[in-house]
Amino acid sequence: MLDHIGLTVHDYERSxxxxxxALAPLGYELAMEMGDWAGFGWGGKPQxxxxxxxxxxxxxNIAFSAEDRETVHxxxxxxxxxxxxxxxxxxxxAPRLRPEYHADYFSAFVRDPDGHxxxxxxxxxxxxx
Numbered sequence: 001m002l003d004h005i006g007l008t009v010h011d012y013e014r015s016x017x018x019x020x021x022a023l024a025p026l027g028y029e030l031a032m033e034m035g036d037w038a039g040f041g042w043g044g045k046p047q048x049x050x051x052x053x054x055x056x057x058x059x060x061n062i063a064f065s066a067e068d069r070e071t072v073h074x075x076x077x078x079x080x081x082x083x084x085x086x087x088x089x090x091x092x093x094a095p096r097l098r099p100e101y102h103a104d105y106f107s108a109f110v111r112d113p114d115g116h117x118x119x120x121x122x123x124x125x126x127x128x129x
Contacts, residue, residue, distance in 0.1 A: 004039070004047045005062060007116060012036050012052030014083075014113050019050065021082035022110070022118065025074035026064055055114045063119040069095070069106050075120040076108035084110035093119075 009015035016038045020030060023040055031046040032039040036053070039046020048062065066072050072095045095108040104126070109119035 002047075004041075004049055006049040006051060007060065007062075007114070008053040008056045009050045009112075009114050010053075010055040011113060012038070012050070015050050018079075018082045018084075018113055019048065022075060022079035022084075022112075023048070023064070025071055025078050026066065026120065028064075056116070059111075059115040059117065061109075061117040061119065063107070063121050066120045066122040068124065069122050069126065072106055072108050072120050072122050076110065079108075079110040079118065083113070 016030075019028075019038070019040050027042050028040045028048070029042060030038060031041040031044050037049060037051050039049045041047040064075075066075070076093070076095050093109040095106065097103075098105045098107055102123070104123055105121060106123075106126075107119050107121035109117050112118050
């Protein structure tokens with residue numbers, strides 16, 4: 001139902017680098033850049049926009065769809081390498097089933113440089129692959 005979502009970020013270049021790396025496993029790329037705005041998506045159509053400014057408060061949750069569980073794992077590893085803000089020793093965002101949502105909800109999540117929760121979720125049952 002959503003066409004796109006926009007976030008204000010504190011450090012534009014840092015956030016742009018984070019999203020370029022973290023969303024690459026989903027096929028997202030830099031679809032547009034205009035001044036201190038960057039849009040990530042595919043086919044030239046941005047779905048996630050970031051704008052340099054100040055940190056958005058409160059933080060928001062953004063969830064992207066994945067077509068398989070391997071993509072969820074790839075997102076998580078890419079986000080960790082890109083410098084997720086979540087440096088806790090508790091690995092609560094690691095890829096796993098989250099049956100509290102539904103039996104096949106497989107997701108991973110991290111915090112972006114501004115503390116927004118970025119999640120990638122696959123709803124397809126494991127035996128469907």
